[in-house]
Amino acid sequence: MASKHIDRRTMLTRGAAVAGSAAVGTALAADPATAATTPGIGTRTAAGTGATIGPDDPRYDLLTNGINQRFIAQPDHIKMIRSTKDAEDSVRAAYRAGKRISVRSGGHCLADFTCNPEVEIILDFSEMTGVDYDPRFRAFVVESGARLYNVFEELYKGWAVTLPGGVCHSVGVGGHVSGGGYGLLSRAYGLVVDHLYAVEVVVVDTRGKVRTVIATREKDDPNRDLWWAHTGGGGGNFGLATRYWFRSPEATGTVPGDQLVSPPTTMLTSAIDIRWEDLTEAGFTRLMKNFGAWHEANSAPDSVYRHLSSLFNVNTRAHGRLSLYTQIDGDIPGADKLLDDYLKAITAGIGARPTAMTKPSGELAAMPNLIEPTRMHWLKAARMVGAPDPVGANPEARVGLKSAYFKKNFTDHQVAELYRYFSDPDFGSPDTTMVLLSFGGTINSIAEPDTASAQRSSVFKVLFQTIWSEPEQDDYYMAWIRSLYEDVFAETKGVPEIGDVTDGCYINYPDMDMADDRFNRSGIPWHFLFYKDNYARLRKVKSRWDPSDFFRHSMSVKPAR
Ligand SMILES: Cc1cc2nc3c(=O)[nH]c(=O)nc-3n(C[C@H](O)[C@H](O)[C@H](O)COP(=O)(O)OP(=O)(O)OC[C@H]3O[C@@H](n4cnc5c(N)ncnc54)[C@H](O)[C@@H]3O)c2cc1C
Incomplete structure (x- = not known):
């Protein structure tokens, strides 16, 4: 680095x-x-x-x-x-x-x-x-x-x-x-x-x-x-x-x-909501494209914007709101203007006025005061974000999740599908979210083979997550999220291929479907999506240190033969 x-x-x-x-x-x-x-x-x-x-x-x-x-x-x-x-x-x-x-x-x-x-x-x-x-x-x-x-x-x-x-x-x-x-x-x-x-x-x-x-x-x-x-x-x-x-x-x-x-001494923090009722399809499209375009342009390792990150919960219409939390190192020169410019770029032309975040959204608590950017100690910011745990807080939580790394902006097709699924008035789950996470910056200063984390040229990543409580609804929610994923990535065989726009998936968001031919019909092996070319080396390490495959699970590295 x-x-x-x-x-x-x-x-x-x-x-x-x-x-x-x-x-x-x-x-x-x-x-x-x-x-x-x-x-x-x-x-x-x-x-x-x-x-x-x-x-x-x-x-x-x-x-x-x-x-x-x-x-x-x-x-x-x-x-x-x-x-x-x-x-x-x-x-x-x-x-x-x-x-x-x-x-x-x-x-x-x-x-x-x-x-x-x-x-x-x-x-x-x-x-x-x-x-x-x-x-x-x-x-x-x-x-x-x-x-x-x-x-x-x-x-x-x-x-x-x-x-x-x-x-x-x-x-x-x-x-x-x-x-x-x-x-x-x-x-x-x-x-x-x-x-x-x-x-x-x-x-x-x-x-x-x-x-x-x-x-x-x-x-x-x-x-x-x-x-x-x-x-x-x-x-x-x-x-x-x-x-x-x-x-x-x-x-x-x-x-x-x-x-x-x-860490920075202070974080300059911002939290805004965009209400579904204020968004047209054109507005939603512009919002997603703004997010992607901004990250494409501002995620080089030496960009001053490496000090800014967002967690953007694109919730379903049933939740009511899309919630954007942003923080920037409050100690760097011009932090206030950098944040202001960012928020303007993300919300430009969406036809909806951002409102205060008055309702919890995934890992974001209600943060109504942060409609006005606010400085706070960085550890307070770390304590505030992530304190609500939508999975852990529900002792019965059943979760379906999938992920994707993006090197470039969403395609028109992807945004159209996202709108279709997340705006659907017939899909009643308020606990289904696409989390957009800023990526890139210093992460991308490391070469892909230097660590086993192979995604070193992405600018944001996406976590698709749906949560429910009743075992008898497993099929319904899993079918929904599988269908969403396959349709969003239909241009690339139903998965975020390693390509110009997408760069595979994150192993800490493990998706067993990718190792199952019924749900990954792309012909791209699951391990290529998660590890890219690093998988061959991981297999060698496995052969050396766990030759009998004693430590294994449904997506574990297989020893090299
Ligand atoms: C609500 C939530 C929020 C999250 N937020 C983030 C985030 O912001 N950033 C991010 O990068 N990830 C995030 N994750 C993903 C998280 O990083 C992974 O789920 C991680 O693997 C969890 O580690 P654990 O030890 O808690 O899980 P465990 O369930 O204990 O273990 C996860 C895996 O690691 C293995 N493992 C655990 N301990 C050991 C050990 N001592 N030795 C060898 N193998 C071990 C297990 O066998 C299993 O395969 C989040 C997950 C959740 C549920």
Whole structure:
């Protein structure tokens, strides 16, 4: 990552200012040979062995499912993991007993990877939540069960640094990082994995020998391929990731606060709604095209607009509103005008007057005051956005989702189909949304093969999401979202092909349909859509570190033959 894309001078100044007060944590073993016996960080981790929770335990039902109630497991037991040694012992026992396992950290997987009928033991990291500074690696170490917002708070309050991670507070580090990790700071600072220095992984060979490996990004590290696989190769593929270390590539010195990016002090924030009742088809078309055109023009790695990101919930007519949240680094010169120009560009010619965001919309709470752009501390902005979790808040939430990366603006055909589906007065779901997320900027300063996150030339990405509660409505909602996707991408065989306009899908928004010929009729393999040319290398890594395919799920990387 070119240092000019991160305001290094600001980062160093801010880092130095807090270095004196930063607590330096427990040193961790960098030597793989001793890692397994290293107690690790945090008192609970040091406690050693987590509970084994079987069907008679009152906690069992709670732990047989994650965030998407379409997917329930009936395992023999759930094993809570409290340390690297506990992880090793648990894998060894499961392997010897011939048990099918799955791995879970934050439980936010939207597919069936962790909870499905074949799983016999769920290995659960949600009690390993430590965040600390490790002077041996000059890096921040984060355990897999930590939740994103807790990580942001700990990193910031301890050292005034951060990671450009996701919006939803309760997403777990274990899955988020291994899938790439993206958030509203990513246009300025890159993906989370662009700051990944090392990962500790419990692996098992064909003879059942279990060991713990630390893989770093150092060029001469013989385990470097395992580090690379954790920069977007997806969770549940190679072993148990027990903890991750983060240090920005251009960081120097030994001051903890200099080893990661510092967030802006203030965010200039804006929230507006556009009411469906005010929108014609022409207005909707203009709005979508404005969003795409602006991102196409303003997403180069050196654009000043890398400091601005939007989360735009294009809800159905049944919800009533389209909700646009935008934030820009409030410390950069001209931030107010840059934001004003952006909002004018997005709403130009739509024939509808933006109104205050008075109604919750997906991960956006009602933010009526932000109709007037407002400065706030960046951590308050991070706390505000993503606090409502439309999936987590509904204990019965059943979710269908699909994703697409865009390198260029929507085509006329795509916008026409989006209008047809989202404006349909007969589709009564208020909890169905197309989330448009700003992408590009610093993310695109990395070459595609350098990390396993292959989408490095997109300017925005799209998450299609529908949520319902009743199991008997599964077919209806899944048919709706499948039909939407196929029709929107009809010009490219029903999927966001790797092409001029689109660039495939995001593995952290896993869509099992893409691996199913009934729903992906494009002839394009699912793994090409998600990993592009990086898949061949992922398969080699898989063969080396998990040759018996012990860690697997419905969209896992297959060992190379
Ligand atoms: C409401 C919501 C909001 C989201 N917002 C964002 C966002 O803003 N940005 C973004 O990039 N993504 C976002 N995501 C996607 C999120 O990053 C992925 O769902 C992520 O994989 C979740 O990680 P987890 O640990 O919580 O999930 P889990 O269900 O625990 O795991 C997900 C996958 O990772 C594997 N895994 C988990 N822990 C480990 C481990 N320790 N070792 C090896 N494999 C492991 C699992 O086996 C599974 O395959 C969001 C998801 C939801 C539900």
